[in-house]
Amino acid sequence: MSFVAKTKSPAEWKLIMNVVSTIVEEPSFEANAEGIQFRGMDPSHVAMIDLNWPNASFEKYECDKEFKLTLRIEELSKLIKRAKQNNSISISAEDDEYLIVKLENGRKREFQIRLIESSQSPQQVPKLALDSKIVIDKGVFEDTLNDVGAVADHITIETNNDEIKFIGNGDAGKAEITLNKSDEGVSEISSKVESKATYSLQYLLSILKAIGTTAETISIEYSNKMPFKIEFRLGEVGGYINFYLAPRIDDR
Template sequence: MLTVRMSDTKVWKTCMGAIVNLLEEAHFRFTQEGVSMRAMDPSHVALVDFRLPSSAFEEYRVSKPLGLGLSLTELNRVLSRAKSDDALVMEHDEEKNRLLVTFRGTSSRKFSLPLLDLRESELPEPRLQFTALVEVMAEVLQDGLRDSETVGENVRFRVTEEGFFMHAEGDGKSAELRLEKGSAAMPKLKLERSCSSMFNVKYLSDMLKAADPKDVVTVHLGEDLPVKLDLRIAGGRGSLSFILAPRIELE
């Protein structure tokens, strides 16, 4: 038996809206503690780690640990129908093997979605020796990525004692973003040593779609290592993390 309720559909909707760009379907695990999902994207370049504790819900009733396989494409089509002040209820219809999604507002609107038979992926948390950490306003990253898109498909992240930098180039053009140490848009900069890595712009843009422009995103970086992005969700109670493999420059 599963019945969960949130008065604000936005948290769930925003997370699913970001994850669907990386995964078409996903296996969610509901336990007493909360709901979680960890998966690699089909090309095995990106890892998604989503956690939302039961305390982020107004009502959270799970009789025993439950795994639900869902088409994120279908789920998002349903979530797109939520109105801003609707409450969200999700229930498991065991008999019909469906997820029931209800929006409660002026009227009550219930959608049912077929469950998919997905195997749960057993992915250990990757151990990465990051050498720098910055907390950056999401808007700055989002701007820098859109700048980068105008010149090429990759962007280099760099952290030094001086600040955080993004650099892209291609076809004789270049785009560079500089965020100097001490900027109000970067509340934290910590590093063991300077480092830089290059990433695919499209993946990073998709990951940052879940972030409110004014939110702070934590970026973990190393030298030619994957990047880890931590987004705070549900007022910091939940987390949505992404790990993205670097692009290695061929010379």
């Protein structure tokens, strides 16, 4: 068999399904000897995901040629959701027609998903030199966004060396939340220069909801009127998912 990727549990697969489905309906995953990769952008070109899942993360991984696996994310997600927490999951392919999904824990279940033609052009990961970085508990960050979301649709973020402010202005009113380095749940606030930019709350809250409880801590980077980057781990052996969000165009 040309390509096989097996994990002991469905946790990582479920995370990937949740995250990728926030921006695309028909993703193209690339599999090679090094592992599985995905790069995709939403139709409005506002959000992008860069995913790398190295071969060392799997219980079993074999790939003797490069595969481009394009599918309807909803169809694969339905099968992954059928897996119990103690099920192993094996994803395999021999050609460009079907993806084979096996769920095992004593009882063996096997499914096939028809692969489709890719409609997306290859995406390049942006090369960004971002000035501000925050390492924060995912729950603290999500609570902060929800606080701002109570009055606004967009969030303005301001950072200096000592603190970070999250500001929202809307018809309902205004919100301002300030976090310092010493606050619980904040591991790092660093900034080469004072930074300020505005982003869509809808996109940020969607990706945090997709992450769920998988990541306890996330790394955030941004600069003045530059894309916002969220990074979190995928598995325990060097895997990662990076989420990029373009700033609001009329940010002042």
